[in-house]
Amino acid sequence: MSETVKKFKFFLFSDIDKEEGWINEQRKEGLYLVDIPLTSLFYHFRKTDENIVPVTRIDFREFKNRSEYLDYLFLYEDAGWTVVKGSQRNGLQYFRQDNPEEGVDLYSDNNSKANLYLRYCKYLAIMFMCFLPILISLVLTSPFEIYTFKSAYLTPGLWEMSGLEFVKAFAFETPFAFFRIFGSWLLVILIGSNLVGAIINWRRYKRLKSD
Amino acid sequence: MKRHSALPLTETTYLILLSLLTPRHGYAIIQNVESISNNQVKIAAGTMYGALDNLSKQLWIEEIKTENNRRKVYQITSLGIEVLEAETERLAQNLRLGEQLLKGAEEHE
Numbered sequence: 571m572s573e574t575v576k577k578f579k580f581f582l583f584s585d586i587d588k589e590e591g592w593i594n595e596q597r598k599e600g601l602y603l604v605d606i607p608l609t610s611l612f613y614h615f616r617k618t619d620e621n622i623v624p625v626t627r628i629d630f631r632e633f634k635n636r637s638e639y640l641d642y643l644f645l646y647e648d649a650g651w652t653v654v655k656g657s658q659r660n661g662l663q664y665f666r667q668d669n670p671e672e673g674v675d676l677y678s679d680n681n682s683k684a685n686l687y688l689r690y691c692k693y694l695a696i697m698f699m700c701f702l703p704i705l706i707s708l709v710l711t712s713p714f715e716i717y718t719f720k721s722a723y724l725t726p727g728l729w730e731m732s733g734l735e736f737v738k739a740f741a742f743e744t745p746f747a748f749f750r751i752f753g754s755w756l757l758v759i760l761i762g763s764n765l766v767g768a769i770i771n772w773r774r775y776k777r778l779k780s781d
Numbered sequence: 782m783k784r785h786s787a788l789p790l791t792e793t794t795y796l797i798l799l800s801l802l803t804p805r806h807g808y809a810i811i812q813n814v815e816s817i818s819n820n821q822v823k824i825a826a827g828t829m830y831g832a833l834d835n836l837s838k839q840l841w842i843e844e845i846k847t848e849n850n851r852r853k854v855y856q857i858t859s860l861g862i863e864v865l866e867a868e869t870e871r872l873a874q875n876l877r878l879g880e881q882l883l884k885g886a887e888e889h890e
């Protein structure tokens with residue numbers, strides 16, 4: 571049993587094609603996906619010396635009840651797809667095909683593949699609409715604020731100082747200012763990425779549907 | 782005569798409905814469709830799951846409760862048979878038309 575090769579990769583935007591593409595790129599080194607302990611950050615691979623390297627595909631689907639989810643897993647398993655990561659409510663389902671034919675995919679026609687993008691788009695849009703009011707209400711009720719460079723420095727009268735006094739005060743506060751800027755923008759970016767992801771998937775859906 | 786509103790069906794839908802004249806579970810449908818289409822139509826897992834979902838919602842197929850089987854078994858409904866017969870007639874008409882006109886074109890050359 572070969573060791574686990576761990577790789578770190580950050581995908582800001584929810585882009586199935588990109589993530590799949592990167593995961594399957596690793597096949598050139600004989601690596602196939604075995605686990606994802608932290609969604610979209612750490613990927614665990616294993617190496618194979620065989621000529622045929624398993625292919626990974628990502629599906630998106632949510633299930634109302636356990637029996638639907640199990641039925642889905644059985645169907646995919648019968649068709650040769652092993653679960654790498656996924657759950658009934660999480661939505662993203664990662665599968666691996668151990669003896670893949672060239673270009674094997676979860677979808678065999680444009681219509682059903684388009685619907686995959688539509689499902690994911692709807693999910694991301696809902697995520698965005700849920701978090702946006704939270705962000706807005708946070709901004710409206712201080713002390714939370716989306717900081718710019720100047721406003722992140724809270725020392726009163728800082729910008730009126732000069733010389734050594736200014737340098738000392740500025741240097742002291744810089745780490746705190748950095749965290750204020752970083753923290754508030756991180757929140758904006760994470761919430762906004764849902765919107766961008768929704769748009770990306772909507773476009774893919776539209777393009778495939780019109781073919 | 783007014784055409785059934787659901788027509789035309791896609792080839793995948795048509796073959797799945799034909800396959801479900803006999804009760805089957807998901808993967809068995811995939812295998813059966815491949816076989817009856819002479820290996821022309823290979824439905825992938827995701828496409829099949831979506832199709833079963835849609836056809837169930839349209840009430841053209843239904844799930845049969847079975848005792849032991851952990852996999853869901855499906856079967857065509859009477860509404861599904863109605864659609865199937867209408868589509869088969871439509872295909873037959875187009876087939877007759879095609880054979881007729883192509884033969885006519887041949888004779889003129």
